[in-house]
Amino acid sequence: MAQKRSIFEEVGSSGKAAPLPQPGLIDRGTAGARGAIRIWLVVIFALVAVMIVVGGMTRLTDSGLSITEWKPVTGALPPLDDAAWAAEFAKYQASPEYQLQNKGMSLEAFKSIFWWEWGHRQLGRVIGLVWALGFLGFLVTKKIPAGWTGRLLVLGALGGAQGAIGWWMVSSGLEGDRVDVASYRLAVHLGLAFLIFGLIAWYVLLLGRSESALLQARRNREAKLFSLSTGLMHFAFLQILLGALVAGIDAGRGFPTWPLMNGQFFPADAFYVPGRPTWAAFFENPGLVQFIHRMSGYLLFAFGVVVWLRGRASAHGTTRAAFHALFAMLVAQMALGIATVLTAAHPHVAITHQIGAILLWVLILRARYLSQYPVAGSIRKGTQ
Structure with a gap:
């Protein structure tokens, strides 16, 4: 004789308990x-x-x-x-x-x-x-x-x-x-x-973090902030390349004054390189190369302020802290750049400036990462 079914039992059920969902399947085997x-x-x-x-x-x-x-x-x-x-x-x-x-x-x-x-x-x-x-x-x-x-x-x-x-x-x-x-x-x-x-x-x-944790975090990504920090990353990379051009021709030692360059905003004879075409001045004229590096630094700082203002409004505490650290290093790096100029690229100051570039680069990448994969905060722990 067939057993009576509960009115709450689903049609087609075998009467056995349904298997519970298994966590971590995304990471299993990978x-x-x-x-x-x-x-x-x-x-x-x-x-x-x-x-x-x-x-x-x-x-x-x-x-x-x-x-x-x-x-x-x-x-x-x-x-x-x-x-x-x-x-x-x-x-x-x-x-x-x-x-x-x-x-x-x-x-x-x-x-x-x-x-x-x-x-x-x-x-x-x-x-x-x-x-x-x-x-x-x-x-x-x-x-x-x-x-x-x-x-x-x-x-x-x-x-x-x-x-x-x-x-x-x-x-x-x-x-x-x-x-x-x-x-x-x-x-x-x-x-x-x-x-x-x-x-x-x-x-x-x-x-x-595990792949599943990254997948979960990405659902809360801050797209605009990620885009801005990506732009800042590219801009910082360009500034690093310009700094290499300065170092390559010792351009940092020729104009040890700030904010003007030996009393002028734009250096004299900026496009002159003996025996070379005009375009070569962008790589070989110390005045022009340093001027471009300075102007790019000012623009990078201004853009960094914009990115920081957006970052400090993030909904995630860890992300906000990352952008605060980024901005603090940006200010320090600009000060180190000015000190490098004023000391005519003294080795100790110049190498500290390069170390500053390394730290700033890492902090930009970390802030960008947290924009893409934010860490969920906790109201109970005060980390929201």
């Missing part, structure tokens, strides 16, 4: 070793930051042309005896920089600039090794989250390209009558360094 990969990327992040600073000091101490050959593998070993040092010094003595600028330099003075350049290149090798060991390890053990293999591979490819571009930059200072590297090649080299640094920072931020 999470990989997110935490371990994040730590690995943080290590590379720190190494790249040091690499940028050491590169800045290499430029400020005029050490970049002290090694006249590119030996990615065998160049890892420095000179180990007097004969090796003499041979390395002889190669430098044949370079235009020595012949035109440093003639008579002692071996001890050469060693000082050699170690800066060697250290810079050695850091590049270390970063490449750390990336390769980590990537291969995660790949072989199948710990890379779904969709991340290509991203991590691109980082390695960009790192390899950076080494080649570094030599392309150095080789420009070993030709003809040049005593410095070509400023536009320096800008490409520094720009790629910040691109790699920014990608690593973005990946570290993304790996800080």
